[in-house]
Amino acid sequence: MSSVRCGRIVACFGREWAIEDADGHLALAYPAAKCEELPCVGDWVEWEATWPKRGRILKVLPRKTLLTRPGPRPAAANVDQVLVVLAPEPAYDLLLVDQYLVVCEIRKIAVCLVFNKLDKIPKEQRSRLLEGDLAPYRTLYPILLLSAKSGEGMDALRAALKGKTSMFAGQSGVGKSSLLRALIADQTIRIGELSARAHRGRHTTTSARLFHLPEGGDLIDTPGVLVFGLAGITPHQLALGYREFQPFIPRCRFADCRHADDLGCAVHEAVAGGAIDSSRYQRYLKLLAKLPQIS
Ligand SMILES: Nc1nc2c(ncn2[C@@H]2O[C@H](COP(=O)(O)OP(=O)(O)OP(=O)(O)O)[C@@H](O)[C@H]2O)c(=O)[nH]1
Ligand SMILES: [Mg+2]
Ligand SMILES: [Zn+2]
Structure with missing residues (x-):
């Protein structure tokens, strides 16, 4: 009856996954018994429709990269680049930052440090921003200084995101979703509608979501602190x-x-x-x- 299609996982709500088809249509699906891997956001999958806007995931296609987190579910797949977001507030946790950087280095995923809320720093203090705590990172990683609120530095972020699958990581409150809102306009609403239907209207606030950027490329937003697991790292x-x-x-x-x-x-x-x-x-x-x- 139904034919096998290819799609990308753009969100996960508890036990259901949102798949986007090549034509941009969204469907809610769950893994079939024969599906060997648990899918995660960013995965390309083979699936079949079981009902309008409903489906069954048959197979997770080979992953280019995989980020895991403590627990059975991976964090995200096929991410080319992680943007570690920091801000003057909340106070930054450099141990968490280093953990992100180390895991990305091992998993061969590019990283960029994004210092948001630049508007909170008086102009005369900005030249000294990259001294002190952030100084050791200057020669190791690209650092973007910007503000989702004022729009300063956002063009450099747009350029860094173009054509890639990127993912935000960082403490709760650093402004990941605010940056996303500054980059895209209407897609939050579309996925929000789908999440309301998923799993009897209950949706977890802990899931990552993939959004498309107007300039090309995709961006995964993760609510709250998402820790990349150290399991398996020697x-x-x-x-x-x-x-x-x-x-x-x-x-x-x-x-x-x-x-x-x-x-x-x-x-x-x-x-x-x-x-x-x-x-x-x-x-x-x-x-x-x-x-x-x-x-
Ligand atoms: N002044 C200033 N405030 C900002 C900026 N970006 C975000 N904020 C504020 O910071 C707070 C947290 O922003 P969010 O975008 O929700 O942060 P988040 O990183 O997505 O947080 P979680 O989803 O909990 O991980 C909000 O009150 C924003 O209005 C900025 O560039 N400047
Ligand atoms: Mg957020
Ligand atoms: Zn040694």
């Missing part, structure tokens, strides 16, 4: 996830150096000599202690 990978450690790691005396209190550690020496920022290194040690213990 101490070696964690250290490589700190970009500035990379040239020093091969110079450590022992191949299994954890770069903590190990003897002959070149990373540790680089910190002592000032070549590696010590606050970044201290956060590396905190993340190392957070890694699930491998015996």
